[in-house]
Amino acid sequence: MDISRESRQRRVLKTDMASTQQRVAVCADNRFTKKKPPLQRLRLVLFLLAVPLLLIVSLMLGPSGIGFPDLDSPVGSAIASLRFSRMLMGMMTGAALAASGVVFQALLRNPLAEPYVLGVSGGAGLGATVSILAGASLALPMSLPVVAFMSAVLTLLLVYGIASQGSAGQPSVYSLILSGVIVSAICSSIIMFLVSTASVDGMHNVIWWMLGSLQPASTAQQQFSALLIVGGIAGCWVLSSRLNALVLGREMAHYQGINAGVVIIVGLLFSTLLAATAVSLSGMIGFVGLIVPHVMRASFGPDHRRLLPLAALGGGVFLVICDAVARTILAPVEIPVGVVTALVGGPFFLLILHRRMKQAWIA
Amino acid sequence: MKMAENALTFLDVSAGYRHHKVLDSVSFSLKAGEFVSLIGPNGSGKSTLLKTAAAFIKPLEGKVELFGRDVSHLPPRERAALLGIVPQKLESPMAFTVEQIVTNGRVASMGLFRPATSSDHDLVERAMIYTDVLAMRDRFFGELSGGEQQRVALAMVLAQEPKLIMLDESISHLDINHRNEVLQILLKLNREEQLTILLVSHDLSLSAAISDRLILMQDGAIRAAGIPKDVLKADLLSGVYNCDLQVRQDLYTGALQVSGPIEGQKRLSPTGCRVHVIAGGGSGIELFRRLLLEGHRVTAGVLNLLDSDAEAARALNIEAVFDQPFSPIGAPALERAGRLSEAADAVIVSHVPFGAGNLVNLDLAAEALKQGRRVYIANGISGRDYTSGKLATQKVEALFNDGAVEWESLHELLTVLHENQK
Numbered sequence: 113m114d115i116s117r118e119s120r121q122r123r124v125l126k127t128d129m130a131s132t133q134q135r136v137a138v139c140a141d142n143r144f145t146k147k148k149p150p151l152q153r154l155r156l157v158l159f160l161l162a163v164p165l166l167l168i169v170s171l172m173l174g175p176s177g178i179g180f181p182d183l184d185s186p187v188g189s190a191i192a193s194l195r196f197s198r199m200l201m202g203m204m205t206g207a208a209l210a211a212s213g214v215v216f217q218a219l220l221r222n223p224l225a226e227p228y229v230l231g232v233s234g235g236a237g238l239g240a241t242v243s244i245l246a247g248a249s250l251a252l253p254m255s256l257p258v259v260a261f262m263s264a265v266l267t268l269l270l271v272y273g274i275a276s277q278g279s280a281g282q283p284s285v286y287s288l289i290l291s292g293v294i295v296s297a298i299c300s301s302i303i304m305f306l307v308s309t310a311s312v313d314g315m316h317n318v319i320w321w322m323l324g325s326l327q328p329a330s331t332a333q334q335q336f337s338a339l340l341i342v343g344g345i346a347g348c349w350v351l352s353s354r355l356n357a358l359v360l361g362r363e364m365a366h367y368q369g370i371n372a373g374v375v376i377i378v379g380l381l382f383s384t385l386l387a388a389t390a391v392s393l394s395g396m397i398g399f400v401g402l403i404v405p406h407v408m409r410a411s412f413g414p415d416h417r418r419l420l421p422l423a424a425l426g427g428g429v430f431l432v433i434c435d436a437v438a439r440t441i442l443a444p445v446e447i448p449v450g451v452v453t454a455l456v457g458g459p460f461f462l463l464i465l466h467r468r469m470k471q472a473w474i475a
Numbered sequence: 476m477k478m479a480e481n482a483l484t485f486l487d488v489s490a491g492y493r494h495h496k497v498l499d500s501v502s503f504s505l506k507a508g509e510f511v512s513l514i515g516p517n518g519s520g521k522s523t524l525l526k527t528a529a530a531f532i533k534p535l536e537g538k539v540e541l542f543g544r545d546v547s548h549l550p551p552r553e554r555a556a557l558l559g560i561v562p563q564k565l566e567s568p569m570a571f572t573v574e575q576i577v578t579n580g581r582v583a584s585m586g587l588f589r590p591a592t593s594s595d596h597d598l599v600e601r602a603m604i605y606t607d608v609l610a611m612r613d614r615f616f617g618e619l620s621g622g623e624q625q626r627v628a629l630a631m632v633l634a635q636e637p638k639l640i641m642l643d644e645s646i647s648h649l650d651i652n653h654r655n656e657v658l659q660i661l662l663k664l665n666r667e668e669q670l671t672i673l674l675v676s677h678d679l680s681l682s683a684a685i686s687d688r689l690i691l692m693q694d695g696a697i698r699a700a701g702i703p704k705d706v707l708k709a710d711l712l713s714g715v716y717n718c719d720l721q722v723r724q725d726l727y728t729g730a731l732q733v734s735g736p737i738e739g740q741k742r743l744s745p746t747g748c749r750v751h752v753i754a755g756g757g758s759g760i761e762l763f764r765r766l767l768l769e770g771h772r773v774t775a776g777v778l779n780l781l782d783s784d785a786e787a788a789r790a791l792n793i794e795a796v797f798d799q800p801f802s803p804i805g806a807p808a809l810e811r812a813g814r815l816s817e818a819a820d821a822v823i824v825s826h827v828p829f830g831a832g833n834l835v836n837l838d839l840a841a842e843a844l845k846q847g848r849r850v851y852i853a854n855g856i857s858g859r860d861y862t863s864g865k866l867a868t869q870k871v872e873a874l875f876n877d878g879a880v881e882w883e884s885l886h887e888l889l890t891v892l893h894e895n896q897k
Contacts, residue, residue, distance in 0.1 A: 221568050350587050357582045359569050364562060366531050368635060369555025369583025414569035 155411055159422070166429050170202075171195050173436035175443035197328040198439075202432035204334075205326065205394040206404070208341045210427020212386035213401035214408075214420050215348050218355040219379050220285050226402035227387035230292035230380070234299030235267025236260040236391040237322065241303050244321060245314045257337055260392035261385060268384050271295050272377075323448040324395035326435045337393045344386040345424050351379050352416035359414070399453040400427050403461045410464060430457065481543065482507040482639045482671040483528055483558075488537035490527040491695075497523040499695045500537065505639070507542070508669040510662065512682035514706075515692030516716050521675045522563075524692070525641050529560055542638065552583040559637035561645040565628040567616050573627050574612040577603055580634030602633035605660050607653070622649045629657060633664075639671040640664075647677060658685060679733040683707055691715060707731050717886045748892065751775065751812075751819035751843075753836045758825040758853075759784040761885060763791050766823075769889055774819060776812035777804045777836055784827075803832040809839070816843055821892065823882075824852040828859035829867035837870045840879065849895065850879040851888060 172179055174195055181195070182188035212227040220229070227233055243259040274291040275283030283291075307318050328334065348355075354375045357365040365372045387401070408423040434452040441447070484504040491497035497520045505511055513521050526532045528539055530546045539546045541557045549557075559580075567576060580602065581595045603609040606626040611619065616627060625645055632640060640661070646654050662685060664670040676682045682689060683703035691699040691706050693715045699706045712720045712733065723732045749772040752759055759775065760783065766773045776796030778785040788795040796815060798808040816822055822843040829837070844850045852871055860867040875881060882888040 218569075223568075353582050353585060353587075356571070356575065357579045359571070360565060360567055360576070360579065363526075363531055364565065366551070367529055367555065367558075367560040367562075368579060368631075369551045369553075371551045409569070413575075414571055415575050 152412065156422075159411070159426070163425060163429050166433055167199060170199055170432045170436040173440040175439055175446070178440070194328070197334070198326050198435055199432050200334065200338075201326040201328055201394060202435045203428035204338055204341050205390045205397060206400050206427035206429070206431030207345065207424035208386040208390040208393075208427075209397065209401035209431075210404040210408070211345045211348055211420055211424040212383040212390070213405040213427075214416065214423045215351075215355065215379050215383035215386075216401075217405055218359055218416060219376055219383075220289060221359060221361070222285060222289065223406065224402075225289070227383065227390070228296065228396075228398070228401065229289060230384075231267045231271050231295035231299060232264045232292075232384050232387045233391050233396060234296035234303075235270075236264035236388040237396060238267075238299045238303055239263025240321065240392055241306055241318050244317050245306060245310050257333060257340070257389055257392035261340075261388040264384050264388035264391070265381070267295055267299065268380060272380070321395045324397035324450040325446075326394055326431070326449055329393055333393070337389050340385060340389045344382050344389065345420070347382040348379065348386070349417075349420050351375060351382070352420050355379065355416040355420075356414075394449075397431070397450045397453060399450070399457060400431055403457060404430055407461050407464050480507040481505065481540070482509070483673070484538075484540040484543075485524075485528075486538045486540070488527060488534045488539055490523060490532050490534040490537075492532075496535065497695050498527060498534075501695070501697055502537075503690060503697055503700060505671055505673060507638070507671050508665070509687050510665045510672045510685065511674070511688045511690060512686040513673055513675045513690050513692065514677070514679055514682055515698075519692040520695040521692055522643055523695075525560060525643055525673075525675065528641065529558055530554060552586075555583040555635055555637065557638050559632035559635045559640045561625075561629050561632045561640065561642040563643045563645065564621075565616075565624060565631075570615045570617060572613050573608055573616055573619070574599065574603070576616050576627055577608075577612075577630045577634050580631040580636075583635070598636060599630075599634050602630040605633060606630040607656065622653055625649055626653060626657065629660075637670075639673070641673040641675070643675050644677065646674070679707060679712070680731060683731040683733075703731055707733060713886055714884055717884070719886070719890065748772070748820040748895075749774070749818060750892070751816040751822045751839070752825060753822065753827065753839060754784045754825040755779065755782055755827040755833055755836075757783040757787075758827045760787040762823065762825050763787055763793060765885055765889060767791060767793075769893070771892070774815040776815060777808045777833070779804075779833070804835050809835055812836075812839055813842060817846070819843075819848070821849040821851065821895075823888070824850070824871075826853040826855070826859065828861055829856075830861040831863070834862055834867055834870070837867065837874070840874055841870070841877075844874060844877050844879055850874060851882045851891070852879050854881050854883045 171192070174181075174191065176191050181191040183192055209227055213225070216225040216227060216229060217223060219225075237260075239259040239262060240256055242263075243256055271288065271292045272283060274295070275287040303318075303322075307315050310318065329337070354365070354370055357368050357370050358372060358375060362372045362376075365375070390397070404427040405419075405423050408426050409419055412418055412422050431449070431453065434456060435449045437456060438449045438452040439446045482505045485501050487500045487502055489496060489498055489500050501520075501524065513524070515521055523532065527534055528541070528546070530539070530549070533547060541549060541554065546554060565576075577599050578591065578595075581591060581599060585591055585595060600609070603612060606629050608623065608626050608630055611623065616624065619627065625648055629642075629645065642661075646657055649657060661670075661672050661674070665672050674682065674686070686703060688701060689699075689703050689706040690697055691711070698715055699711060707722050709720055709722045712722065721734050723734065724730070725732060750766060752762055752766070752773060752775045754762060754775060755778060763773055763775070763784075773791075774794045775784070775788045777798050778788060778795055779800050779802070780797045781800040785795070785797055794815065796808050796812040798804050816839045822840050824837070824840055827833070840850045840852065852874060856871040857865070857868045871879075880891070882891070
């Protein structure tokens with residue numbers, strides 16, 4: 113490569129950025145840059161084709177029988193509408209959890225990070241438990257998601273505050289994770305305490321809620337949650353190029369002109385919003401926020417501009433399928449969807465990760 | 476471009492971490508278009524200086540200016556357009572490809588909402604061509620060798636298009652071919668684009684060959700700055716690096732060559748002289764270590780048990796006399812130490828603080844001097860004299876009058892010992 117010619121052209125480029133002619137002269141058509149490895153593109157097409165298929169399959173599964181319900185009969189249309197709204201619930205919850213997991217893993221630079229790691233879900237769960245036991249969730253329709261989000265943010269602030277102690281206001285990743293785990297443990301023991309002293313009714317409500325379920329919430333809550341989730345995912349996606357830079361560490365991101373502290377705080381707030389909304393909508397559903405980001409990263413690479421929307425989509429579909437299995441396999445008994453996510457998803461994901469982990473994480 | 480413009484200016488900058496000040500009122504400036512090497516021993520504050528220049532660490536006092544603008548008030552994006560830093564090592568826990576890593580260089584100028592344009596792609600591509608990493612664009616960054624990773628890091632910073640690049644010992648891991656290539660790229664950018672470059676380097680000869688100026692740091696302060704010939708002086712370097720260094724000028728090319736003490740090591744006699752060290756409070760650890768390295772036979776005492784010098788003497792297997800901790804030195808211990816001191820060719824008093832308890836140790840030095848042996852006493856006794864009535868200062872003054880030698884730096888002391896041994 114004749115570097116001197118290159119650099120002369122570069123000076124021209126600098127003085128005359130507007131001229132596309134010059135730019136083309138430098139590098140014919142970005143032919144290297146535009147190229148994507150064909151395998152990855154094939155994988156992407158297959159995935160995007162599979163999404164609607166899997167959603168349709170989920171509509172065919174249910175305790176009342178396999179296949180589409182008869183829309184002409186009132187029972188059939190009721191079943192169809194129930195299945196459809198469960199699909200929406202699953203899409204929302206799964207997308208929120210997976211997107212939140214992607215952001216947490218990037219901000220904390222840690223493969224063990226998930227929506228629940230910073231005590232976010234513990235806090236949301238505690239708020240929701242109090243709200244359920246106090247009966248507030250019945251009195252005010254929006255109180256459950258709002259209380260869950262408020263207490264999740266409070267927990268996050270607490271965790272961030274604890275982690276910042278003794279580090280000049282900028283907590284290290286490790287102190288964040290450590291204080292998150294501790295605060296999380298404290299939250300769950302308070303939940304245990306509240307549950308153990310609650311009335312039988314309250315106990316039943318809380319435990320049923322904690323196991324996680326995609327029973328449709330009220331329409332108002334669904335609309336409100338959808339708004340929060342779409343907003344949260346969009347917010348995270350705007351940050352995605354910053355997340356890429358932050359993976360190289362806070363210092364390097366700073367050198368590249370990124371306000372790392374602000375990105376971390378805003379990212380944590382958005383992903384907390386997502387996790388808290390998911391928890392308030394469907395209870396504690398594990399596994400989705402941890403594993404789906406890993407699988408999507410292993411399949412489509414760690415570039416967050418692609419990873420984030422794909423993970424949201426993948427998380428949603430995964431949870432919808434798991435829910436369809438949960439309500440069908442032992443019908444009429446419905447097993448908690450969290451059980452299915454781990455039992456069915458675990459081995460499948462282990463297989464993928466085993467083969468493709470190299471393309472997700474280095475260590 | 477005005478050549479007179481300052482690319483980087485430090486005005487009385489003190490900076491550091493909590494409880495630990497690293498930079499101590501540092502002032503210097505880089506002219507736009509200069510190629511400067513920053514040299515100095517480990518821990519002299521070179522990396523901290525870089526971090527402060529990039530506003531990653533806020534100065535405790537003073538002001539840093541980038542191209543005439545206060546860096547602490549510069550928006551991050553504009554700062555990144557002026558200053559790029561190539562780190563010692565770039566780490567990516569996720570499996571980004573080389574190209575994705577280099578694209579990060581454009582992240583600030585792309586903004587939050589604007590996608591990458593073809594001019595961004597061009598810059599990324601050109602940076603990869605410059606650094607010879609284009610062929611590995613689709614490989615995973617983590618699978619590359621250390622030197623290849625360094626070139627990718629440089630490509631990322633080049634894609635950022637800064638006007639000033641700082642390299643934090645980034646080229647020391649490169650093989651000789653790629654080191655020369657990277658240096659050629661840097662020199663070329665410096666010459667043709669007036670890119671200002673600050674290279675942190677441990678290769679003094681190389682720095683001298685390529686730089687317009689050298690800046691030598693020691694203990695968080697700038698010890699010397701100027702053209703290579705003025706900074707690479709044997710006595711100055713030997714003092715700063717605390718070891719014996721020679722500077723030679725190549726007869727044909729005029730290039731300066733700095734060579735270290737290893738070359739001379741073989742000529743050292745294996746059994747140096749026998750020295751007795753009076754130390755305490757941690758002032759003797761470095762002394763012990765260096766004396767032993769130079770091949771001297773070392774004895775020490777009297778030391779109080781539990782004192783860090785006593786621990787060091789034990790760990791280094793130094794014959795020493797110990798007395799009870801936290802109590803005045805008793806006569807029996809002093810007598811035993813006297814026997815050790817008598818057997819030694821020289822007695823060295825470290826920068827040990829004196830109080831009523833260990834004042835008698837100075838009698839060992841007085842005794843040695845009387846018997847006609849050499850005595851070296853560390854300077855600045857009045858600053859560490861805690862006896863009432865400044866008894867230690869009086870005693871030391873008396874010793875100096877009787878012929879004791881005052882020493883300041885360890886390197887100086889070792890040189891004198893070595894010469895006397897011959």
